[in-house]
Amino acid sequence: xxxxxRSFNRTVTQRVGALSDAFLGRDRPLGPARLLWEIGPDSSExxxxxxxxxxxxxxxxxxxxxxTDEGLVDLRPSRADGRVRTAYLTSRGRAxxxxxxxxxxDVARSILRPLSDRQRARLxxxxxxxxxxxxxxxxxxxxxxxxxxHARFCEQAYFAELAQRFDTGFEPAHSxxxxxxxxxxxxxxxxxxxxxxxPAGCGALRFHGDGPGELKRMWVAPDLRGLGLGRRLxxxxxxxxxANGVRTLRLETNxxxxxxxxMYRAAGYxxxxxxxxxxxxxxxxxxxxxPDSASGSMVDPP
Amino acid sequence: xxxxxRSFNRTVTQRVGALSDAFLGRDRPLGPARLLWEIGPDSSExxxxxxxxxxxxxxxxxxxxxxTDEGLVDLRPSRADGRVRTAYLTSRGRAxxxxxxxxxxDVARSILRPLSDRQRARLxxxxxxxxxxxxxxxxxxxxxxxxxxHARFCEQAYFAELAQRFDTGFEPAHSxxxxxxxxxxxxxxxxxxxxxxxPAGCGALRFHGDGPGELKRMWVAPDLRGLGLGRRLxxxxxxxxxANGVRTLRLETNxxxxxxxxMYRAAGYxxxxxxxxxxxxxxxxxxxxxPDSASGSMVDPP
DNA sequence: CTGATTCTCTGACTATAGTCAGAGAATGGA
DNA sequence: TCCATTCTCTGACTATAGTCAGAGAATCAG
Numbered sequence: 001x002x003x004x005x006r007s008f009n010r011t012v013t014q015r016v017g018a019l020s021d022a023f024l025g026r027d028r029p030l031g032p033a034r035l036l037w038e039i040g041p042d043s044s045e046x047x048x049x050x051x052x053x054x055x056x057x058x059x060x061x062x063x064x065x066x067x068t069d070e071g072l073v074d075l076r077p078s079r080a081d082g083r084v085r086t087a088y089l090t091s092r093g094r095a096x097x098x099x100x101x102x103x104x105x106d107v108a109r110s111i112l113r114p115l116s117d118r119q120r121a122r123l124x125x126x127x128x129x130x131x132x133x134x135x136x137x138x139x140x141x142x143x144x145x146x147x148x149x150h151a152r153f154c155e156q157a158y159f160a161e162l163a164q165r166f167d168t169g170f171e172p173a174h175s176x177x178x179x180x181x182x183x184x185x186x187x188x189x190x191x192x193x194x195x196x197x198x199p200a201g202c203g204a205l206r207f208h209g210d211g212p213g214e215l216k217r218m219w220v221a222p223d224l225r226g227l228g229l230g231r232r233l234x235x236x237x238x239x240x241x242x243a244n245g246v247r248t249l250r251l252e253t254n255x256x257x258x259x260x261x262x263m264y265r266a267a268g269y270x271x272x273x274x275x276x277x278x279x280x281x282x283x284x285x286x287x288x289x290x291p292d293s294a295s296g297s298m299v300d301p302p
Numbered sequence: 303x304x305x306x307x308r309s310f311n312r313t314v315t316q317r318v319g320a321l322s323d324a325f326l327g328r329d330r331p332l333g334p335a336r337l338l339w340e341i342g343p344d345s346s347e348x349x350x351x352x353x354x355x356x357x358x359x360x361x362x363x364x365x366x367x368x369x370t371d372e373g374l375v376d377l378r379p380s381r382a383d384g385r386v387r388t389a390y391l392t393s394r395g396r397a398x399x400x401x402x403x404x405x406x407x408d409v410a411r412s413i414l415r416p417l418s419d420r421q422r423a424r425l426x427x428x429x430x431x432x433x434x435x436x437x438x439x440x441x442x443x444x445x446x447x448x449x450x451x452h453a454r455f456c457e458q459a460y461f462a463e464l465a466q467r468f469d470t471g472f473e474p475a476h477s478x479x480x481x482x483x484x485x486x487x488x489x490x491x492x493x494x495x496x497x498x499x500x501p502a503g504c505g506a507l508r509f510h511g512d513g514p515g516e517l518k519r520m521w522v523a524p525d526l527r528g529l530g531l532g533r534r535l536x537x538x539x540x541x542x543x544x545a546n547g548v549r550t551l552r553l554e555t556n557x558x559x560x561x562x563x564x565m566y567r568a569a570g571y572x573x574x575x576x577x578x579x580x581x582x583x584x585x586x587x588x589x590x591x592x593p594d595s596a597s598g599s600m601v602d603p604p
Numbered sequence: 605c606t607g608a609t610t611c612t613c614t615g616a617c618t619a620t621a622g623t624c625a626g627a628g629a630a631t632g633g634a
Numbered sequence: 635t636c637c638a639t640t641c642t643c644t645g646a647c648t649a650t651a652g653t654c655a656g657a658g659a660a661t662c663a664g
Contacts, residue, residue, distance in 0.1 A: 001410075001414060001422060001426050002407050002410040002411055002414070004426045004429055004430055005410040005413060005414070005426070005429060006406055006407070006410050007433060008429040008430070008432065008433050009318045009410075011433045011436055011437060012314055012318060012432070012433070012436065013315075013318055014440075015436045015439075015440060016311045016314060016315055016318075029619080029620060029621085030620085030621090031620075031621065031622090046641080046642070047640090047641065047642085050641095050642095055622090056621095056622065056623065056624085057641075057642065057643080058622090058623080058624080058625095058642090058643070058644075058645090059621075059622060059623080060642090061642060061643050061644080062643090062644090065643090077630095081630075081631070081640090081641085082629075082630045082631075082641095083629070083630045083631065083640060083641040083642070084630095084641065084642085085641080085642065104308055105304050105308070108303075108304040108307035108308050108311075109304055111307060111436070111439050112303060112304070112439070113439075114438070114439045114441065114442075114443075114534065115435065115438060115439050115530070116530055116533065116534070119435055119438060119439075119530055120303060122431060122435060123431075123432065123435040123436075123439075124306045124307070126428045126429075126431035126432045126435070127306055127307060127310040127428075127432055128306055128310070129424060129425075129428035130310065130314070130428045130429055131309060131310050131313045131314070133417065133421055133424060133425040133428070134313055134314065134317045134413070134425075135313060136416070136417060136421065137317075137413050137414070137415075137416045137417050137421075137425075138316075138317060139416065140416075141416075228417075228418055228421055231418070232416065232418070331649080331650060331651085332650085332651090333650070333651065333652090348611080348612070349610090349611065349612085352611095352612095357652090358651095358652065358653060358654085359611075359612065359613080360612090360613070360614075360615090360652090360653075360654080360655095361651075361652060361653080362612090363612060363613050363614080364613090364614090367613090379660095383610090383611085383660075383661070384611095384659075384660045384661075385610060385611040385612070385659070385660045385661065386610090386611065386612085386660090387611080387612065605664105606663100606664090607662105607663095607664095608661105608662085608663085608664105609660100609661080609662075609663095610659105610660080610661075610662090611658105611659085611660080611661095612657105612658090612659085612660105613656105613657085613658085613659105614655105614656090614657080614658105615654105615655090615656095615657105616653100616654090616655090617652105617653080617654080617655105618651100618652080618653070618654100619650100619651080619652075619653095620649100620650080620651075620652090621648100621649085621650075621651095622647105622648080622649075622650090623646105623647080623648075623649095624645105624646090624647080624648100625644105625645090625646090625647105626643105626644090626645090627642105627643085627644080627645105628641105628642090628643085628644105629640105629641085629642085629643105630639100630641080630642105631638105631639080631640075631641095632637100632638090632639080632640095633636100633637090633638090633639100634635100634637090634638105
């Protein structure tokens with residue numbers, strides 16, 4: 001498997017390298033070209049460019065200068081915050097960016113051209129599959145303090161989604177939601193998944209002494225569903241629970257969350273009688289953790 | 303489709319970029335690291351390194367110097383040709399290269415680690431498919447003079463393969479093989495396929511005035527079979543024939559070449575009575591070229 | 605044997621892609 | 635209000651990745 005991945009990398013970088021060359025070849029070096037592209041069709045704040053391209057502030061400043069000197073970019077202070085500056089593409093800048101776009105399209109087309117229709121379809125399908133799985137593999141899962149911005153973001157998104165999907169709406173105050181302290185060791189823990197530093201999902205555990213542990217707050221960002229991330233979070237939560245001496249895991253969920261319900265079933269949870277009076281719950285599940293739950297962690301090492 | 307390819311490129315370069323970083327991070331810049339790698343486990347001629355890595359001779363010379371200064375490489379004149387020098391890895395060089403290898407393996411493993419077994423299998427399968435098709439798409443097909451080294455290489459390989467596969471062996475002198483002049487316009491033409499500048503296959507046409515054109519010398523390098531290259535050569539030959547006013551194409555072939563025979567059938571060739579006394583032929587095929595044969599060229603533009 | 609060519613190397617440049625320290629303006633929190 | 639922080643910019647460097655012209659040795663083709 002490792003050999004196949006390395007061979008893939010070799011082949012793909014050769015072929016895909018041509019795409020960077022297309023960005024080049026336009027008298028402009030790669031740095032300014034990438035920047036011009038990243039500013040986007042309209043504008044971007046300089047600080048966001050800095051984080052997105054991971055550039056030194058001095059270097060970025062100079063790159064922007066070279067673009068403004070060429071008349072491709074306008075740099076204006078942000079209204080809201082006088083420290084922040086926003087880069088706007090001028091009409092010449094937009095034309096230049098469109099040209100880069102066109103060139104990249106040409107390279108992509110030149111990859112398809114020599115292939116038969118059937119081969120093209122297969123290539124595109126396989127590329128989509130590789131991409132999906134590489135994204136899935138780029139997601140990192142780790143324990144996170146509930147006070148961390150990522151954790152707060154996930155909580156907000158989770159509640160908002162419940163409010164939208166439950167027939168009855170959702171009001172956190174009416175539910176047995178876990179408080180911050182309850183998701184911090186030793187009372188519990190929170191896992192947050194991130195993709196390129198952005199929050200992508202979460203899942204939490206509450207420990208109840210010798211009694212069954214409780215799964216809470218399983219959520220995956222909508223645009224990352226179908227990548228097996230929910231299952232990965234679940235597996236990792238089970239491993240963490242087992243590592244904390246939990247023998248049985250429980251959870252309660254709402255009938256509107258159909259994918260979640262079927263994921264729990266597929267993962268070996270069996271429906272049990274209500275063990276709580278959570279008003280928003282329709283299903284109560286339970287699973288006895290086996291000996292393998294403690295191993296097979298899919299969490300990235302630190 | 304173009305959008306999918308570009309999106310794929312974006313995702314893959316991010317993830318695959320990590321592989322170059324693995325080559326880096328070892329206190330050594332990418333240039334020397336790639337060179338150390340490319341020398342291979344044992345040795346390489348400097349001139350072959352130059353073409354393989356596409357480096358300026360002065361630049362390469364300096365890179366090699368830095369490696370010899372570090373005691374990783376030995377540079378010795380070639381026995382056969384005093385101008386050529388050969389780069390040998392010292393034992394320290396081999397150790398260093400093994401370390402690079404290990405790091406690249408680690409990166410590959412880190413891509414697999416977060417995935418489930420099923421996802422891993424799917425990723426590796428899809429990567430193999432993408433790679434196969436990218437290789438297929440990287441093959442270039444073009445008209446070639448029969449005297450060109452690529453053409454000669456293909457001719458040799460073709461005859462050698464016939465000799466090996468025919469029950470009776472193969473002796474060019476006993477066969478109606480086409481001479482150089484017969485494969486040059488206006489008497490005929492030769493297409494040669496190349497991959498990264500190496501010959502990868504061929505196919506030829508002979509024109510017979512208003513009579514049927516003749517397909518000759520269809521051959522694909524063994525390690526590139528199954529990529530649709532034979533079909534691509536055939537399609538292109540038909541287009542060239544049609545462009546030269548040919549209405550009907552004929553060919554003769556040997557029963558040992560089973561894949562070829564079924565390719566001809568699949569491409570619309572029907573078996574006809576022998577139209578020649580070619581001693582090595584068992585099957586004679588013919589196809590009337592339709593109006594679409596002249597279009598849909600899969601040849602790369604110059 | 606000779607002239608053209610091939611191969612490698614050196615010297616002398618240039619371009620690209622950064623890094624680092626610190627200054628100055630704007631902002632936010634106590 | 636004041637102090638710490640954020641954001642951008644400038645100046646002064648460094649490292650990497652080349653490019654180009656030409657010299658000298660070896661080889662090849664006629």
